[in-house]
Amino acid sequence: xxLPEDRSDVTLDELDRTADESLTSPPEIDVVTPDQVHIxxxxxxxxxxxxRYELVTFxxxxxxxxxxxxxxxxxxxxxxxxxFESSLIIxxxxxxxxxxxxxxxxxxxxxxxxxxxxxxxxTMKDVENIGRVDAELVSRVYDVSSRxxxxxxxxxxxxxxxxxxxxxxxxSSD
Numbered sequence: 407x408x409l410p411e412d413r414s415d416v417t418l419d420e421l422d423r424t425a426d427e428s429l430t431s432p433p434e435i436d437v438v439t440p441d442q443v444h445i446x447x448x449x450x451x452x453x454x455x456x457x458r459y460e461l462v463t464f465x466x467x468x469x470x471x472x473x474x475x476x477x478x479x480x481x482x483x484x485x486x487x488x489x490f491e492s493s494l495i496i497x498x499x500x501x502x503x504x505x506x507x508x509x510x511x512x513x514x515x516x517x518x519x520x521x522x523x524x525x526x527x528x529t530m531k532d533v534e535n536i537g538r539v540d541a542e543l544v545s546r547v548y549d550v551s552s553r554x555x556x557x558x559x560x561x562x563x564x565x566x567x568x569x570x571x572x573x574x575x576x577x578s579s580d
Contacts, residue, residue: 446480457481462550465541477547478526480520481554487544490516490557491565511550513538517551 463476482490493512496505511533518527527534536544553557 447450455483458554459484459519460550460554463545464546467543477551477552478522479517479547480519481556482516482551486516487557491561494562494565506562506566508533508537509562510541510544511539513551513555513557514544514547517555518547 438470461476463474465474466484467475494504515528520527
């Protein structure tokens with residue numbers, strides 16, 4: 407989908423119009439038969455607000471009492487994921503870049519839970535301390551957090567790449 411005049415100041419109405427124009431025919435759906443799918447209504451899609459949880463266990467770090475340490479992890483909402491990705495962007499204008507320092511610690515701080523009631527185990531003030539934890543342990547939690555939240559390495563590379571391209575385009579127009 408091409409944005410109108412490829413501008414970064416596109417309004418939401420323009421995005422809606424562009425998206426509507428690009429849908430001249432319904433997209434192909436890779437499903438065996440149409441009777442196996444249910445196209446969600448607007449309200450149905452908006453009702454999917456429950457986050458998913460998963461336990462990350464560390465059987466190789468068994469405690470003296472025989473119990474297996476675990477971290478409860480939850481998925482991010484779209485708003486939280488966008489805020490996480492925005493937190494990786496620093497600087498303004500031509501000086502804007504992607505900062506992946508403590509990326510694992512940041513995602514763990516957002517998704518590690520103390521319970522199933524929505525109480526986070528950490529705050530963003532804990533990011534530096536999480537950064538001091540054994541990398542392999544934090545990586546296991548990060549991997550589950552990113553999978554549950556739909557964050558792939560490709561997404562992060564694209565985020566970093568988009569800013570690199572923006573900087574090249576900005577510098578060539580000087």
